[in-house]
Amino acid sequence: MQFSPRNPARLLDSYLAEIGMGFNSYPDRQRRLQDIATLDALSDAQLAEYGISRVDIPAFVYRDLLG
Numbered sequence: 119m120q121f122s123p124r125n126p127a128r129l130l131d132s133y134l135a136e137i138g139m140g141f142n143s144y145p146d147r148q149r150r151l152q153d154i155a156t157l158d159a160l161s162d163a164q165l166a167e168y169g170i171s172r173v174d175i176p177a178f179v180y181r182d183l184l185g
Contacts, residue, residue: 126154133180157178
């Protein structure tokens with residue numbers, strides 16, 4: 119799966135469905151979508167400082183639940 123800033127909401131829903139988390143509370147979803155948008159606005163070099171690439175953004179944002 120590749121991250122595309124064109125439709126982060128659809129990507130997030132697909133990602134959660136793919137990993138078996140087919141629900142998304144609205145407040146949590148909104149916060150995480152903001153986190154995804156913030157990270158997506160970073161350069162690849164800045165993302166590398168976090169130890170992630172662009173395709174890793176959804177998993178990084180949900181790392182607290184996916185451990």
